[in-house]
Amino acid sequence: MQGFDRRDGRIAPALAMDGTRDGTEGSPSAGSAAAHDPHGPRGAVFSGPPNALTRSAKAVEGVLAAVVEIPAALLVAAEIVILFAGVMSRYVFHAPLIWSDELASILFLWLAMLGAAVAFRRGEHMRMNVVAGMVGPEARAFLEVSAVVAGLAFCTLLLPHALDYAQEEAFIRTPALDLQNAWRAAALFTGLSLMAAFAVLKLVQIGRPLLVLKALAVAGLIIAGFWLLGPALKGLGNYNLVIFFVGVVAFCVLAGVPIAFAFGLATFGYLALTTRTPMLTMVGRLDEGMSHLILLAVPLFVFLGQLIEMTGMAKAMVAFLASLLGHVRGGLHYVLLGAMYLVSGISGAKAADMAAVAPVLFPEMKARGAKEGDLVALLSATGAQTETIPPSIVLITIGSVTGVSIAALFAGGLLPAVVLGAALCFVVWRRYRHEDLSHAARASWGEIGRAFLISLPAIALPFVIRAAVIEGVATATEVSTIGIAYSALVGLLFYRRFDWRRLKPMLVDTASLSGAILLIIGTATAMAWGLTQSGFSRSLAETMTHLPGGAFTFMAVSVVAFIVLGSLLEGIPAIVLFGPLLFPIARAVGVHEVHYAMVVILAMGIGLFAPPFGVGYYAACAIGRVDPVAGMRPILAYLVALFAGLVIVAAVPWLSTGFL
Incomplete structure (x- = not known):
C-alpha cells in the first residue's frame, strides 16, 4: 500500500491491511519494516522543492x-x-x-x-x-x-x-x-x-x-x-x-x-x-x-499486541518453541506456525502478530538455509490460518454487526485454525524433509525447561483472557483490559522490560490504527443501510435461499465470494457490508451461524493474504523485508493447503461448534 509519510509528505511505502506502515518510525512494526525510500517506489518524487x-x-x-x-x-x-x-x-x-x-x-x-x-x-x-x-x-x-x-x-x-x-x-x-x-x-x-x-x-x-x-x-x-x-x-x-x-x-x-x-x-x-x-x-x-x-475491543487489543512485544513476552514464547523444535527438519517453520497461533490469541491484529514473530525467527531460519521467499510465503499463510483465533478483530466485528455471541465465536475459532495449521505443517514437512541440520544443536532438557519457565507467564496470557470471558469475570470488550494489566505486571516484575518512553507512541499508533478501522466500519454501515433500504437485501436473501443444492451450494458460493471480497476489500469492510445480509440466510438454510462465521473468516483470510491483490501478503513482505516477487511461487502450495483445510472446516461443522 502507499501512504503519505508523516515527515515530508512524499510517497512512502505503507501497509493497508491494518494501518501499520512499513517505512515510518513509530509504527507498530517499525523495527522490522522495510527501509524508508524518501522518493517513494521506483524513485517517484512526490513533492516539489520546499x-x-x-x-x-x-x-x-x-x-x-x-x-x-x-x-x-x-x-x-x-x-x-x-x-x-x-x-x-x-x-x-x-x-x-x-x-x-x-x-x-x-x-x-x-x-x-x-x-x-x-x-x-x-x-x-x-x-x-x-x-x-x-x-x-x-x-x-x-x-x-x-x-x-x-x-x-x-x-x-x-x-x-x-x-x-x-x-x-x-x-x-x-x-x-x-x-x-x-x-x-x-x-x-x-x-x-x-x-x-x-x-x-x-x-x-x-x-x-x-x-x-x-x-x-x-x-x-x-x-x-x-x-x-x-x-x-x-x-x-x-x-x-x-x-x-x-x-x-x-x-x-x-x-x-x-x-x-x-x-x-x-x-x-x-x-x-x-x-x-x-x-x-x-x-x-x-x-x-x-x-x-463492543468495538472498544479493537483499540484495546491492538494496544495489548504492542504491549506484549514491548515487554518481551512474544520473544519468550518464540524462544521456548524454538528450543523444542529447533533441531527438527523444518523445525523453525513449525515454530513460526506455533508462535503465530499463540500470539494471534493475544493481539488480535495480524500486522502486530507478524511483527512480533518474524524479526525473532527469520535471521536464524535464513542462517539454516531457508529461502526468504518461502519464509514470507509461510508468514503470509499463517496470517490467513490464524484469522479465527480469538480475540481476532474480525471475530469481534462479526459479533457486533450480526448479533452472534462473541463468546461463542471465541470458542469456535480455535479448532478451525488447528485444521489449517495441520495442512500447512504437511507442506512444511514435504519441503524440508531433507533439510541439512548438521549445524543445528539440539537443546538439552535443562535448556528447554528454563525456556519454558521463562515463557510460562507469556504462554498463560491467552488462557487468562479466555478464562476471564468464560467465567464471567469480564465481557469480550472488557477482557482486553485484564490482558493489558496482566502484561504490564509481567513486563515490570518478571521480564523487567518496560520502556516507558514507548508508551506514548504506542498509544498514538493504537488510536491511529483504531480510527482507520472504525471509520471503515462506520462508512460500511452507512452503505449497508443504503443497500437494505433499497430492497437489495431482500432480493439477495430470496436468491441465495433458493439456490439449487441448499446449504451446500450456499456455502460454496459464500467461500468463493469471500475469497474475492477478502482480496479486494479486506475482512472488516466485507463483513460489515455483507454480514448482516448473509448470516440470516445461513440460518434460514440450516447453517449454524458460528460455523458459517468460521468459514467466511477463513475464506476472507485466504483472499487477504493471497497475491497479487491480497494486501496482507504485502504486509508480510514489508515486515520480513522481502521482495514480494520472491514469495509468489512458494506461497502457491501454502494457499492450496489453506484451501484444503477450509474445505474440511466447511464440510465438518463440529470443528466450529463442538465446544459450544
Whole structure:
C-alpha cells in the first residue's frame, strides 16, 4: 500500500491491511519494516522543492498533529482505565459503576474520530495501490494527490450535516451522567474538520500547484457531472446500486482512494442524488457503526499486541518453541506456525502478530538455509490460518454487526485454525524433509525447561483472557483490559522490560490504527443501510435461499465470494457490508451461524493474504523485508493447503461448534 509519510509528505511505502506502515518510525512494526525510500517506489518524487508556504504548512501541521495526537493517546489510556475500573468494581468489590459504560461510549466516538484524523495525517487509512504500482511516476503522483482530494471532498460534503446532527443530539440527554448527547456527537464534526484541515495542509505541502489544481479540477468535474445527472439517476431505480456501490466504489478503490472514503463518497452520492433521505441519516448510520461499545475491543487489543512485544513476552514464547523444535527438519517453520497461533490469541491484529514473530525467527531460519521467499510465503499463510483465533478483530466485528455471541465465536475459532495449521505443517514437512541440520544443536532438557519457565507467564496470557470471558469475570470488550494489566505486571516484575518512553507512541499508533478501522466500519454501515433500504437485501436473501443444492451450494458460493471480497476489500469492510445480509440466510438454510462465521473468516483470510491483490501478503513482505516477487511461487502450495483445510472446516461443522 502507499501512504503519505508523516515527515515530508512524499510517497512512502505503507501497509493497508491494518494501518501499520512499513517505512515510518513509530509504527507498530517499525523495527522490522522495510527501509524508508524518501522518493517513494521506483524513485517517484512526490513533492516539489520546499518554499516558505510549504514550510509554513508543515509547521502548522506539526502543531495541529500534537494537538490531536496527545488527546487521542489520552483517550486510549482513559478507556483502559475506565473499563478496568468497571471490571474491578463489579467483580471484586461487587459495586458496579453504573456510569462506566456510558462514559466509555462517549469517549469511544472521540477516540475513533481523533484516531481517524491521526491516521489521515500519517497516511495510514487502508487502501489499495494496484493501479498506482503499475503506472509511471507522474501518474502515480496524480493518484496520490487525488486520494487526498477524495478525502477532502468526503469530509467537506459531510461537515454541514455532521454539525446539524450534533445540534439535533443536543435535545437528548444521557441516562447515567445526564449530559447533552451533543458532547458525544460533536466528535463526528470535529474529526471531519480535522481531516479536512490535514488534507488542505497536505495539498499545500506538496509544492506543486498545477498538480493539485489538476486533481481538484478532476474531482470537481466528477462531482458536478453526477450532480447534473441527478434527475436522470432518480429514474434508474436499483440500477443506481450498481452505479454507486459497484462502479463508484471500484473506481475509487482502484484509484488508491482509502476504502473508508470510497465507501463514504459512494453512499453520500447514492443517498443525495437518488433518494429523498436526509443526510442526517447518513451521519447517524456513521455514528451507529463506529460507536458500538463492543468495538472498544479493537483499540484495546491492538494496544495489548504492542504491549506484549514491548515487554518481551512474544520473544519468550518464540524462544521456548524454538528450543523444542529447533533441531527438527523444518523445525523453525513449525515454530513460526506455533508462535503465530499463540500470539494471534493475544493481539488480535495480524500486522502486530507478524511483527512480533518474524524479526525473532527469520535471521536464524535464513542462517539454516531457508529461502526468504518461502519464509514470507509461510508468514503470509499463517496470517490467513490464524484469522479465527480469538480475540481476532474480525471475530469481534462479526459479533457486533450480526448479533452472534462473541463468546461463542471465541470458542469456535480455535479448532478451525488447528485444521489449517495441520495442512500447512504437511507442506512444511514435504519441503524440508531433507533439510541439512548438521549445524543445528539440539537443546538439552535443562535448556528447554528454563525456556519454558521463562515463557510460562507469556504462554498463560491467552488462557487468562479466555478464562476471564468464560467465567464471567469480564465481557469480550472488557477482557482486553485484564490482558493489558496482566502484561504490564509481567513486563515490570518478571521480564523487567518496560520502556516507558514507548508508551506514548504506542498509544498514538493504537488510536491511529483504531480510527482507520472504525471509520471503515462506520462508512460500511452507512452503505449497508443504503443497500437494505433499497430492497437489495431482500432480493439477495430470496436468491441465495433458493439456490439449487441448499446449504451446500450456499456455502460454496459464500467461500468463493469471500475469497474475492477478502482480496479486494479486506475482512472488516466485507463483513460489515455483507454480514448482516448473509448470516440470516445461513440460518434460514440450516447453517449454524458460528460455523458459517468460521468459514467466511477463513475464506476472507485466504483472499487477504493471497497475491497479487491480497494486501496482507504485502504486509508480510514489508515486515520480513522481502521482495514480494520472491514469495509468489512458494506461497502457491501454502494457499492450496489453506484451501484444503477450509474445505474440511466447511464440510465438518463440529470443528466450529463442538465446544459450544
